Amino acid sequence: MPCSDFNTIRQVVEQSNAASYQHRQKYIIQEQATLFDLWEQVACKCKEECECKKYGCKTHWKLKEDVTFERFVDGLSRMFVPGAIKLLDDNGSPLLNIGVMKKSIPGILTSMRAHWEVMKEIAFNHNKTLICSDWSPTKWNICNEGNDRWGFCISESVYKSKINCLLFPDICVSYDTPSRKKIIPNCLNGRADISYYSMLEILRSKLLEIFNHTNNKNTAISEFKKLDVPGGNNRAFSPALIKRNILINYGAGFVPSERPISRVIDKYFYLP
Ligand SMILES: [Zn+2]
Ligand SMILES: [Zn+2]
Numbered sequence: 001m002p003c004s005d006f007n008t009i010r011q012v013v014e015q016s017n018a019a020s021y022q023h024r025q026k027y028i029i030q031e032q033a034t035l036f037d038l039w040e041q042v043a044c045k046c047k048e049e050c051e052c053k054k055y056g057c058k059t060h061w062k063l064k065e066d067v068t069f070e071r072f073v074d075g076l077s078r079m080f081v082p083g084a085i086k087l088l089d090d091n092g093s094p095l096l097n098i099g100v101m102k103k104s105i106p107g108i109l110t111s112m113r114a115h116w117e118v119m120k121e122i123a124f125n126h127n128k129t130l131i132c133s134d135w136s137p138t139k140w141n142i143c144n145e146g147n148d149r150w151g152f153c154i155s156e157s158v159y160k161s162k163i164n165c166l167l168f169p170d171i172c173v174s175y176d177t178p179s180r181k182k183i184i185p186n187c188l189n190g191r192a193d194i195s196y197y198s199m200l201e202i203l204r205s206k207l208l209e210i211f212n213h214t215n216n217k218n219t220a221i222s223e224f225k226k227l228d229v230p231g232g233n234n235r236a237f238s239p240a241l242i243k244r245n246i247l248i249n250y251g252a253g254f255v256p257s258e259r260p261i262s263r264v265i266d267k268y269f270y271l272p
Pocket of ligand 2: 050
């Protein structure tokens with residue numbers, strides 16, 4: 001994001017939330033379901049010298065422990081795939097023919113399924129945010145047969161970013177095709193050929209710049225996470241609109257008020 005102040009970010013994010021509430025996908029409702037279903041907010045366990053502590057970090061968002069591959073894919077479908085279509089067959093194998101716009105998904109999911117237990121373990125145990133000094137998990141490259149999972153070029157399938165975001169909600173930013181078109185000129189100096197890892201590094205440095213310009217640096221992380229207010233302007237959360245997983249109790253509101261870092265950045269660029 002360009003070096004915006006918190007007020008500007010709040011206004012832009014609000015426009016995204018308002019538009020998504022009107023949109024048939026009801027994105028903010030599906031996103032709230034994911035906050036309950038796949039993610040958890042846990043205490044920051046970083047040492048005092050970690051970068052996140054300079055900005056008053058107290059909590060992190062991360063993947064829950066007991067998430068199965070099938071449940072993860074349901075979350076992907078619910079939150080990020082238009083129409084929330086079925087992506088797996090009854091045996092949990094990725095369906096191959098799911099539409100031309102999503103043709104990259106089966107291959108990505110097939111590779112993920114083979115490595116799911118290791119990937120889940122790493123994501124669950126990586127209690128970090130994008131601001132943390134050691135924000136990138138060191139063992140991450142073992143999950144992709146030699147290629148770093150964050151080494152892909154940002155011009156590849158948008159679903160790679162979405163899957164990473166679901167695995168690491170406080171670190172990995174998702175994008176779709178239109179929002180990527182905004183991120184590239186606004187944040188990345190027009191470069192569409194850089195890796196996802198490099199994009200995250202750049203976004204991280206932009207965030208630090210923004211935090212350092214705030215009046216209260218020692219609460220900057222928490223204030224930043226509160227810039228996304230899905231229930232603003234009296235928008236109601238309706239569990240009836242959630243797709244999939246009827247076994248989960250999704251609560252009754254857009255809580256808690258501190259959202260994952262990725263949600264704020266994502267919505268700054270995303271307009272349904
Ligand atoms: Zn922290
Ligand atoms: Zn930290």
